Amino acid sequence: MLMSNRARAPKPESQLVSLANAGIRRDGRWLVRGVDFSIRRGEVVTLIGPNGAGKSTTAKLAIGVLRPDEGSVARLSGLRVGYVPQKLAIDWTMPLSVRRLMRLTGPLGDADLQAALVSTGIPHLIDAEVQHLSGGEFQRALLARAIARKPDLMVLDEPVQGVDFAGESALYDLIRSIRTTTGCGILMISHDLHMVMAGTDTVICLNGHVCCRGTPEVVSQSADYLKLFGSSRSLAVYSHHHDHTHLPDGRVMHGDGSVTDHCHPDDGHHHQEAHDHAHDHDHSHHHHHGDHAVVKGEGRV
Amino acid sequence: MFDDFFTRALVAGIGVALTAGPLGCFVVWRRMAYFGDTMAHSALLGVALSLFFQINLLIAVFGVAVVVSLLLLALQRRQSLSADALLGILSHSALAIGLVLVAFMTWVRIDLIAFLFGDILAVTRTDIALIWGGGVLVLAALVWLWRPLIASTVSEDVAEAEGMKPAQTRLLFMLLMALVIAIAMKIVGIMLITALLIIPAATARRFSASPELMAVLASLIGALAVIGGLFGSLHYDTPSGPSIVVAALLLFILSLLPAAGKNTADRAGNQGVR
Numbered sequence: 359m360l361m362s363n364r365a366r367a368p369k370p371e372s373q374l375v376s377l378a379n380a381g382i383r384r385d386g387r388w389l390v391r392g393v394d395f396s397i398r399r400g401e402v403v404t405l406i407g408p409n410g411a412g413k414s415t416t417a418k419l420a421i422g423v424l425r426p427d428e429g430s431v432a433r434l435s436g437l438r439v440g441y442v443p444q445k446l447a448i449d450w451t452m453p454l455s456v457r458r459l460m461r462l463t464g465p466l467g468d469a470d471l472q473a474a475l476v477s478t479g480i481p482h483l484i485d486a487e488v489q490h491l492s493g494g495e496f497q498r499a500l501l502a503r504a505i506a507r508k509p510d511l512m513v514l515d516e517p518v519q520g521v522d523f524a525g526e527s528a529l530y531d532l533i534r535s536i537r538t539t540t541g542c543g544i545l546m547i548s549h550d551l552h553m554v555m556a557g558t559d560t561v562i563c564l565n566g567h568v569c570c571r572g573t574p575e576v577v578s579q580s581a582d583y584l585k586l587f588g589s590s591r592s593l594a595v596y597s598h599h600h601d602h603t604h605l606p607d608g609r610v611m612h613g614d615g616s617v618t619d620h621c622h623p624d625d626g627h628h629h630q631e632a633h634d635h636a637h638d639h640d641h642s643h644h645h646h647h648g649d650h651a652v653v654k655g656e657g658r659v
Numbered sequence: 660m661f662d663d664f665f666t667r668a669l670v671a672g673i674g675v676a677l678t679a680g681p682l683g684c685f686v687v688w689r690r691m692a693y694f695g696d697t698m699a700h701s702a703l704l705g706v707a708l709s710l711f712f713q714i715n716l717l718i719a720v721f722g723v724a725v726v727v728s729l730l731l732l733a734l735q736r737r738q739s740l741s742a743d744a745l746l747g748i749l750s751h752s753a754l755a756i757g758l759v760l761v762a763f764m765t766w767v768r769i770d771l772i773a774f775l776f777g778d779i780l781a782v783t784r785t786d787i788a789l790i791w792g793g794g795v796l797v798l799a800a801l802v803w804l805w806r807p808l809i810a811s812t813v814s815e816d817v818a819e820a821e822g823m824k825p826a827q828t829r830l831l832f833m834l835l836m837a838l839v840i841a842i843a844m845k846i847v848g849i850m851l852i853t854a855l856l857i858i859p860a861a862t863a864r865r866f867s868a869s870p871e872l873m874a875v876l877a878s879l880i881g882a883l884a885v886i887g888g889l890f891g892s893l894h895y896d897t898p899s900g901p902s903i904v905v906a907a908l909l910l911f912i913l914s915l916l917p918a919a920g921k922n923t924a925d926r927a928g929n930q931g932v933r
Contacts, residue, residue: 446813462809
């Protein structure tokens, strides 16, 4: 039922986790209901949706932190999970260095520990107290911790929140490369629609239920998606990412003065804006007509 | 060796302090100070029940503390009142019911002050055996539970997602708390147990670069407070329980002094972290 997926044909034994009609309710209100999806090895599934859509709840259902009140959730037995939660407040009274944080839920060799911190760009903070880290540094530490576990399934709830723009794309590159090198499955929650579009196999658009799903290109053109992330809202939320200019040599200069080689050509949101860069318009109309109808028909629950 | 009442008091008090240190760290990290208070206050109800049914005091206090903590967990899950208000209700009602029950039992004469504020100078050899036996049990359990306890203190969700059982860990932790309250009651008394849990841990915070170091330091600082408090009590003829708490407070204030903080911060930095 995952349609037009770039990846391999689904084999039941390769499903790390699968949710079937899963729902959870609190105080008589359904937080999410009728959620249906599965994650295979090497697949990146991204949940998007407005605030309160049940993205974090769905992620917690998938990894067993919450139990479904309806439907079922099946996990591969012995599934090793690496989890980066959306919020993590560590009481300042607990002296906890980054090194100690890395060994939070299991032993970890020094070499692996160091390597994970290098990959997220904070090897110099190994002995820093986590309470003294900035928001972005803390996210990098949490991501390093999840990576170092060498999990079968990584669950990343807004993993780059608070990370600066240049670091953001580097971390998304890292996440993508981990999928390629380790073959783990990744369930990601993200607000950064343009990032999502680049590195994801399947996008699931949530709003209390599954609105639509499919490849990023398909979802970004569906009517349900446009209803939730209509142009005006998207512009208001994401306009701060557009403070860059294209240099004559094709590189991109960002608002903070840094220069990078590219501008994330797969950004799914550029077409929402009155930009005059040719490439923005190029890819924004890719899958307009046929795909649109298919998503509506098949994606709805 | 234990012939002298003062030696017995010292040995018993140090035993309690060593046990209370690491546990107190978790009370501080998990923001359970009021929770510890509530469990401690319920101990008086345990005292009353033990007198009424003529059962072992330690078992009665332990049992009541466990029941109160389970009740609290169940009530919290319903989320009708804030945890804070629930704790207030449970804490003071348990204390009041205990006092009322004791008053009803006109046939028993008990030294209420001894239970409320401790009677360390009346410690027997049996008490010492219980304190050190129970203490070893608690510390061994903490060592065994250490990683899941730390992990679920940082984040229950992460612990759960990554294959631990934080609900079970929390339950075991509460049993350990109940046990420590039962064995510490005689030393510092119902009203002051939480002080012995929290103050040494808070004092140790500034000198610690890792949770493990903080747990060990809390034990040592607690033991220091017991020694200082008991000698002070002997010298100034003051009640032993409160004297120990005052000594702990003095150590805490000392630890706040800027010079002390600076020196030890350097030292902690040199030691590195484990």
